[in-house]
Amino acid sequence: MxxxxxxxxxxxxxxxxxxxxxxxxxxxxxxxxxxxxxxxxxxxxxxxxxxxxxxxxxxxxxxxxxxxxxxxxxxxxxxxxxxxxxxxxxxxxxxxxxxxxxxxxxxxxxxxxxxxxxxxxxxxxxxxxxxxxxxxxxxxxxxxxxxxxxxxxxxxxxxxxxxxxxxxxxxxxxxxxxxxxxxxxxxxxxxxxxxxxxxxxMPTFAWYGLAQGQAAGRYPEGGEGLLTGGSPRYGLYATADGWFLAVGALEPKFWEAFCEAIGLEEALRDDRRNPESTRTAITRLIAARPAPHWRELLEPRDCCCTVVRTLEEALADPHMTxxxxxxxxxxxxxxxxxxxxxxxxxxxxxxxxxxxxxxxxxxxxxxxxx
The missing domain is CATH 3.40.50.10540 (Crotonobetainyl-coa:carnitine coa-transferase; domain 1)
Known part of the structure; x- marks a missing residue:
């Protein structure tokens, strides 16, 4: 029934x-x-x-x-x-x-x-x-x-x-x-x-930007939002073999685990000081190794970092199946x-x-x- x-x-x-x-x-x-x-x-x-x-x-x-x-x-x-x-x-x-x-x-x-x-x-x-x-x-x-x-x-x-x-x-x-x-x-x-x-x-999906704009008196420009490109903790980074790593390490515990795993220098881990410098350093580090390396290193660490799957790979993914x-x-x-x-x-x-x-x-x- x-x-x-x-x-x-x-x-x-x-x-x-x-x-x-x-x-x-x-x-x-x-x-x-x-x-x-x-x-x-x-x-x-x-x-x-x-x-x-x-x-x-x-x-x-x-x-x-x-x-x-x-x-x-x-x-x-x-x-x-x-x-x-x-x-x-x-x-x-x-x-x-x-x-x-x-x-x-x-x-x-x-x-x-x-x-x-x-x-x-x-x-x-x-x-x-x-x-x-x-x-x-x-x-x-x-x-x-x-x-x-x-x-x-x-x-x-x-x-x-x-x-x-x-x-x-x-x-x-x-x-x-x-x-x-x-x-x-x-x-x-x-x-x-x-x-x-x-x-x-569509404005439902812009809920965070709506809250930011009303509270701060200024709506974020494109690419400035926490989830839309404004933070090095949330975004896509190219790997050495031309593929991508999806990083969503927003919370401190995930961010620290991610930074430690990739070897980001201590001075750049406080990304509030200069987000672009932190992003540039992460971009360089991720680009130095291929996607399989990052999959093996980061995914078991439970730090909200995942190598992007193609649709064909998703069809065979053990979790999805x-x-x-x-x-x-x-x-x-x-x-x-x-x-x-x-x-x-x-x-x-x-x-x-x-x-x-x-x-x-x-x-x-x-x-x-x-």
Whole structure:
């Protein structure tokens, strides 16, 4: 028995935030039905291919049913009404106003099913000056002040690898608020409309800078913050073989253990005097030895220093595999299998997951469900 195995989710969303949110719900037991346009949603065409489908689509959509329907046709609402009437949750990811124009807005659907929890995920939310504006993850990070925390004026940095706005601003708040809405519905008997804006969560990740700025009367410039480049105790250092050591030795006990291990001279260990001199010395010391040396020397010392792993190395990491993060598999329509997107569900739930679930071809369940 799983926590959500008595719930039905209609997922009208595309690409990443919504489908990842419905994957969380599916893995917790919910029945998820993807509502896709004729030919399937955009992600089905994303490279690379894996057998008969897209690999990015497969890892996000295992275990979900698929219905194809053109929402612009006159009878679309009538055809979907039986599913809407029995659904508990609806997830959509169109720009604000699109679902209303199609006849599928919250007001219309709540008349069909007053208990429906209707979750709208968008870039800037359902209201506000930017609500109709197009954007992607990097734009939401930019507008919310998150990117500016680590950018130094005049320097061109590498792109940040995590899609923070999509996952932490879209998926995670959607799942959290859906669960809160379910709890509220237990008391009131009614559903609600959730307005999830990816940009809204970006200042959340700048929490430390917000506190600093208000207390000190000056907000830190890019690269000045404790966790964004302002301290030699927290950052990336290049090794002799061209790879990187991640140092997070913020607390005194970790910092002292790190300094002792690398042989940093005593005069530079008080990094408050001249942080840049300390950083320069550490940079020189770390650059003198290859990554395997630092892995062997520092990781056993428990001083918050870790050699960066590639994604391929992470897949084989003994800790990651012991936690079961890569156990779930998706099987594409042709029968080939690949590791599904790992989800940070508590082990008490993850242990109960079906290790293998199929990825439906677009429209596989249209006749059965409509």
């Amino acid at each position: 799983l926590p959500l195995d008595d719930l039905t989710v209609l997922d009208f969303s595309t690409l990443l935030p919504g489908p990842l949110a419905s994957l969380f719900l599916a893995e917790a037991g919910a029945r998820v039905i993807r509502i896709e346009r004729p030919g399937g949603e955009e992600m089905r065409r994303f490279p690379p291919r894996f057998g008969e489908t897209s690999a990015p689509y497969a890892v996000l959509n295992r275990g979900k049913a698929s219905v194809e329907i053109d929402l612009k046709t006159q009878n679309a609402l009538a055809r979907l009404t039986p599913l809407i009437a029995q659904a508990d949750i609806l997830i959509e990811q169109f720009r604000p106003g699109v679902m209303e124009r199609l006849g599928f807005g919250y007001a219309a659907l709540s008349r069909i099913n007053p208990r429906l929890i209707y979750c709208s995920i968008s870039g800037y939310g359902q209201s506000g000056p930017r609500s109709a504006e197009a954007g992607h993850d990097i734009n939401y990070q930019a507008v919310g002040g998150l990117l500016g925390q680590s950018l130094k004026r005049g320097e061109t940095p590498p792109l940040p690898p995590p899609l923070v706005a999509d996952v932490a601003g879209g998926t995670m708040p959607a799942v959290l608020n859906v669960l809160l809405a379910l709890r509220q519905r237990e008391r009131s008997g009614r559903g609600c409309h959730l307005d999830i804006a990816m940009a809204d969560a 012991a936690r079961g993060l890569f156990d779930a598999q998706a099987e594409e329509p042709g029968g080939r299998r690949l590791v599904s997107t790992p989800l940070p569900l508590a082990p008490v739930f993850r242990e109960k997951l079906a290790p293998l679930r199929k990825v439906a071809a677009s429209g596989d369940d249209t006749d059965a469900l409509l």
